[in-house]
Amino acid sequence: MFAFCAGLSLSIMPAAVRAQAEPYKTFDTRPVITEGPYLVALSDNAVSVVWMTDAPSHAKVRLSNGAEVREIEPQVDGLVPVGLRHVVTLTGLAPGTRYAYEAIATRVVKLKPYWPDKGLSTSSPVAAFTTFSASQPRASFSVVTDTHEDTARIGRLLKLVDWVGTDALVHLGDAFNWVDSEEQIFGKWLRPTIAAMGPGRPLLYARGNHELRGAFARQLSGYVPTPEGSFYYSRAIGPVHLLVLDTAEDKPDDTNVYAQLNRTQPYREAELAWLRTQVGSDPHFAHAPFRVVAMHQGDWGALPDRGAAWTALANHAGIDLVLAGHQHVFSYEPPDKVHGYHQLTLGQDQLAHVDATERLLTVSVITDQGAPVYTLKIPASHPSSPESLP
Ligand SMILES: [Fe+2]
Numbered sequence: 609m610f611a612f613c614a615g616l617s618l619s620i621m622p623a624a625v626r627a628q629a630e631p632y633k634t635f636d637t638r639p640v641i642t643e644g645p646y647l648v649a650l651s652d653n654a655v656s657v658v659w660m661t662d663a664p665s666h667a668k669v670r671l672s673n674g675a676e677v678r679e680i681e682p683q684v685d686g687l688v689p690v691g692l693r694h695v696v697t698l699t700g701l702a703p704g705t706r707y708a709y710e711a712i713a714t715r716v717v718k719l720k721p722y723w724p725d726k727g728l729s730t731s732s733p734v735a736a737f738t739t740f741s742a743s744q745p746r747a748s749f750s751v752v753t754d755t756h757e758d759t760a761r762i763g764r765l766l767k768l769v770d771w772v773g774t775d776a777l778v779h780l781g782d783a784f785n786w787v788d789s790e791e792q793i794f795g796k797w798l799r800p801t802i803a804a805m806g807p808g809r810p811l812l813y814a815r816g817n818h819e820l821r822g823a824f825a826r827q828l829s830g831y832v833p834t835p836e837g838s839f840y841y842s843r844a845i846g847p848v849h850l851l852v853l854d855t856a857e858d859k860p861d862d863t864n865v866y867a868q869l870n871r872t873q874p875y876r877e878a879e880l881a882w883l884r885t886q887v888g889s890d891p892h893f894a895h896a897p898f899r900v901v902a903m904h905q906g907d908w909g910a911l912p913d914r915g916a917a918w919t920a921l922a923n924h925a926g927i928d929l930v931l932a933g934h935q936h937v938f939s940y941e942p943p944d945k946v947h948g949y950h951q952l953t954l955g956q957d958q959l960a961h962v963d964a965t966e967r968l969l970t971v972s973v974i975t976d977q978g979a980p981v982y983t984l985k986i987p988a989s990h991p992s993s994p995e996s997l998p
Contacts, residue, residue, distance in 0.1 A: 630726065635717050637727040639665040643794050645711035645732050646802045649852075650776065650810030652703040652740045652844050654835035657696045657711060659732065660794075665713035667694035670731075672708045690716045693790075697835050704741030708734050735807035740775065742892045744846035748773055751902070751960040753780035753933025754816070757796040764976040765959045766804035774961070775845060777805055778852075780933035780954065781816025781904035787825040798831065812850070815839045816904040816934065817858040820870070840879050842886050842893070847964045847988075849896035851886065851927075854879060855909030858934070876911060880918060887925035897988035898969045899927050900962070906932030906953050923948040928986055929969065931960065938973060938981055952984060 644659030657669050666688045668681040682689055682696050694713060701707065715727025750769045755762050769777070783797040805811065813832045819825060834841050839854035856872040859865070887893055901922065908915035922930070927949040938955040941947075954960050957976040962969065967988050973981040 647810040649834035654699045656833045669696040670710040706738045737808045742844040747845040747848035747964045749776045751778040754782040754956040762800045778812045782818045786822030815854045844892035847897045849893045853903035855905040901930045
């Protein structure tokens, strides 16, 4: 019987013994796990596991649901990836199920055409996570935004999170001023974030406008990968259907500063088409007591129609709440004739905690000193229907 406790190895046979039995050359060298493992974009049936090693390695995740142990090994075009950054996407998971996992990296010393030289394996400590479920009675997540490379800010905010009562950490974007390097991604954001979350809590990330800028912006998705392979996705979390959107840049593509290197307009059109399908056909969305959008720019971003099509879709679909950042200061607007949903913009030095049951969704916003800022309570109510969307 498998027990969930830190330090327990899921291995059946020690790595050194296995390695000695292999016909190829195996050096007595192991990779060191330098970052992670951490979980990104958990859903009710999938999650991305990411970690880094100091030396080229190939990777797998050993996973146990308590009854059976299986190993998930990625391949790209038929080859096992070898590198320093490891992404293993776990799919086919059962909803609402607790899994224990180990991130395992095996050193590749030299990639020769035949008989590559190998090394030994390193395993992370066993950690556990629980998949979301459409039928879980509560949804509970904490939200930060616009941390903008301020690690002291990240530390102050995440220290205030009640991790035991939090299903996930949502980051609403602009973790950076611009994206320059791998070391920056870890040093200014993921390292202090993972230290607070631990290896068993997932990060749900909505890209901010600053994250489309810089020499390393095109690599960012490799560090916050989603099982869907997209920066926008939806999650069924009990009473909450959460739509994480990418509002991309805050200026049109033809703005001179982008030197014709941005094509967010067709990207956003594809995202809108996805959203239309999502709210029109997803059974959990149709029946969820609360439909919540988490995105960086509360006005949907820089769009030719100033977001009119998105607002119309959100109104028609019965979105209850938009959670956004970008402005760096708190604001709240109740539903009105223009938008039929609550709009809450979180400040830069604030933490929001969202807690929802079938009947009530509560957003509690506090400062980085723990002082209350605002509490929003939304009772469950859906006058509109997601059918016949505009
Ligand atoms: Fe922003």
